[in-house]
Amino acid sequence: MSDSPSGSPRLTRRPEWTALEDHRKDALPQPDLRELFTADPGRAERYVVHVGDLRIDYSKHLITDETLALLQELATATDVFGLRDAMFRGEKINVTENRAVLHTALRAPRDAVIEVDGENVVPGVHAVLDKMAAFADRVRSGEWTGHTGRRIRNVVNIGIGGSDLGPAMAYEALRPFTARELTFRFVSNVDGADLHEATRDLDPAETLFIVASKTFTTIETITNATSARSWLLDGLGGDEKAVAKHFVALSTNAGKVADFGIDVDNMFEFWDWVGGRYSYDSAIGLSLMIAIGPDRFREMLDGFRIVDEHFRNAPAEANAPLLMGLLGIWYGNFHDAQSHAVLPYSHYLSKFTAYLQQLDMESNGKSVDRDGRPVEWQTGPVVWGTPGTNGQHAYYQLIHQGTKLIPADLIGFARPVAELGDELKAQHDLLMANLFAQGQALAFGKTAEEVRAEGVPEEQVPHRTFRGNHPTTTILATELTPSVLGQLVALYEHKVFVQGAVWNIDSFDQWGVELGKVLAKRVEPALTEGADVPGLDPSTAALVAAYRNLREV
Ligand code: F6P
Numbered sequence: 385m386s387d388s389p390s391g392s393p394r395l396t397r398r399p400e401w402t403a404l405e406d407h408r409k410d411a412l413p414q415p416d417l418r419e420l421f422t423a424d425p426g427r428a429e430r431y432v433v434h435v436g437d438l439r440i441d442y443s444k445h446l447i448t449d450e451t452l453a454l455l456q457e458l459a460t461a462t463d464v465f466g467l468r469d470a471m472f473r474g475e476k477i478n479v480t481e482n483r484a485v486l487h488t489a490l491r492a493p494r495d496a497v498i499e500v501d502g503e504n505v506v507p508g509v510h511a512v513l514d515k516m517a518a519f520a521d522r523v524r525s526g527e528w529t530g531h532t533g534r535r536i537r538n539v540v541n542i543g544i545g546g547s548d549l550g551p552a553m554a555y556e557a558l559r560p561f562t563a564r565e566l567t568f569r570f571v572s573n574v575d576g577a578d579l580h581e582a583t584r585d586l587d588p589a590e591t592l593f594i595v596a597s598k599t600f601t602t603i604e605t606i607t608n609a610t611s612a613r614s615w616l617l618d619g620l621g622g623d624e625k626a627v628a629k630h631f632v633a634l635s636t637n638a639g640k641v642a643d644f645g646i647d648v649d650n651m652f653e654f655w656d657w658v659g660g661r662y663s664y665d666s667a668i669g670l671s672l673m674i675a676i677g678p679d680r681f682r683e684m685l686d687g688f689r690i691v692d693e694h695f696r697n698a699p700a701e702a703n704a705p706l707l708m709g710l711l712g713i714w715y716g717n718f719h720d721a722q723s724h725a726v727l728p729y730s731h732y733l734s735k736f737t738a739y740l741q742q743l744d745m746e747s748n749g750k751s752v753d754r755d756g757r758p759v760e761w762q763t764g765p766v767v768w769g770t771p772g773t774n775g776q777h778a779y780y781q782l783i784h785q786g787t788k789l790i791p792a793d794l795i796g797f798a799r800p801v802a803e804l805g806d807e808l809k810a811q812h813d814l815l816m817a818n819l820f821a822q823g824q825a826l827a828f829g830k831t832a833e834e835v836r837a838e839g840v841p842e843e844q845v846p847h848r849t850f851r852g853n854h855p856t857t858t859i860l861a862t863e864l865t866p867s868v869l870g871q872l873v874a875l876y877e878h879k880v881f882v883q884g885a886v887w888n889i890d891s892f893d894q895w896g897v898e899l900g901k902v903l904a905k906r907v908e909p910a911l912t913e914g915a916d917v918p919g920l921d922p923s924t925a926a927l928v929a930a931y932r933n934l935r936e937v
Contacts, residue, residue, distance in 0.1 A: 400458040408718040435704045436690035436871045441858040444827040455710040464885040478892035487662035491685040517678035531626035538567045541671040543596030548572040550664020553739035560801040562675040574604040588619030600640035634667040687870025695878040709882025723766035725792035729819040737769040747891040799863045826854035
């Protein structure tokens with residue numbers, strides 16, 4: 385495959401890439417973490433980077449100073465920081481959609497100037513934030529009432545993908561900061577069961593629906609919103625005027641919002657330079673803002689901004705998103721790791737990994753480069769995980785003793801949330817002891833000699849031996865506050881950016897999800913009406929026929 389149109393060599397032919405391949409081969413079978421720490425105990429302190437309230441320890445990685453230097457040379461050669469600066473400047477780095485990528489403008493200070501097509505977008509960002517804050521305050525205080533005059537007690541966000549995962553994740557993460565007298569639900573699945581379960585015990589007179597959709601054309605969201613409207617009108621005697629008091633929209637598409645019947649005065653706008661998976665700090669976060677209040681929401685934006693500024697200004701060797709991105713490349717491209725586990729030791733982060741799945745996999749699940757040519761290197765990993773202690777009793781066995789290399793992030797907090805009682809607070813040390821113990825066991829394992837020394841019968845020794853050498857990053861913060869959540873999300877946003885930049889892919893489009901959407905629309909009449917769908921393949925046609933038969937039984 386020839387080099388890129390710009391004349392620069394393709395990634396795997398760059399000398400910086402082959403230097404990493406050689407470095408990896410030289411170190412075969414693998415640098416050993418026990419040996420690395422014995423030779424250099426100082427790495428425990430040296431391989432730590434601080435950003436905002438986050439302490440990021442990457443000492444338990446299969447790296448040396450030389451590995452880091454070579455990875456940084458790769459980042460320089462692929463001009464990661466050049467693309468970063470272009471992103472922050474508002475250049476149209478989403479090449480396939482010809483769009484700027486400016487989620488960082490969503491948390492820019494009021495006096496910042498960031499131009500897209502010659503227009504400063506920052507005043508618009510703050511105008512929407514102010515409108516959201518005024519609305520959130522009215523709902524929280526009870527001043528905004530429903531059609532019958534009753535105050536709103538339930539907020540149901542209807543959206544999918546980036547219009548669901550972000551607010552749903554952040555609501556869970558920040559529950560201790562939420563208005564506990566209000567109920568929040570998040571409906572995404574076009575399976576009617578989702579809306580049914582979310583609304584079955586709610587009173588329509590006290591329920592506000594937030595329809596969140598960047599495009600306002602997403603079939604799942606529009607279908608659910610239409611059913612929610614029927615549910616509301618059925619419950620309130622059918623007066624169409626009720627919609628104005630019980631439906632608001634979050635969108636870039638005012639025309640479609642009006643077509644749906646939502647007053648555009650009740651629409652909170654955002655812009656095409658905000659990707660869906662990068663949008664929960666835009667108007668898409670309205671449900672979260674109602675839950676935690678405008679001040680906490682702004683604290684969260686401040687947290688995002690701390691990491692934005694760090695990513696923009698910190699030197700390469702102390703740049704946390706750069707380091708995390710490069711470490712992922714080290715494993716994915718030079719150790720054949722296929723996946724990456726994110727394991728939070730916090731119940732409140734139960735949806736964090738699901739959120740990161742879209743952020744990472746929709747961004748970097750690409751197989752052509754920015755010039756449209758097939759990549760000859762691995763791109764984004766499979767991201768997976770759940771809160772750590774539960775995972776320990778489910779899939780950690782495979783990480784410890786399976787045959788796959790699975791780099792993992794362990795995320796924990798020094799303090800439990802303030803509102804727990806003393807006895808529950810006391811459980812926090814045990815929770816964190818688990819995090820530290822897992823990091824230790826994964827890195828250093830247990831040798832056959834150590835197992836034998838415990839008097840274990842010889843035939844059991846192989847089963848009880850832990851190879852160790854499983855790399856982890858440990859991210860520690862004092863407490864899970866709105867600011868810290870913003871910091872964590874921005875850290876991963878920029879990590880994903882770094883990897884996409886090195887791989888020379890467009891991390892900001894998502895054409896891969898389009899085909900399934902188009903085919904679902906085409907297949908639906910075959911299910912509903914038994915219509916002949918031209919071009920339906922024999923396997924799918926047989927499945928549709930079986931479905932229709934079973935439905936009739
Ligand atoms: O899943 C594809 C996708 O386009 C995501 O990128 C997006 O977050 C989601 O659908 C929802 O889109 P919208 O906000 O336009 O309804």
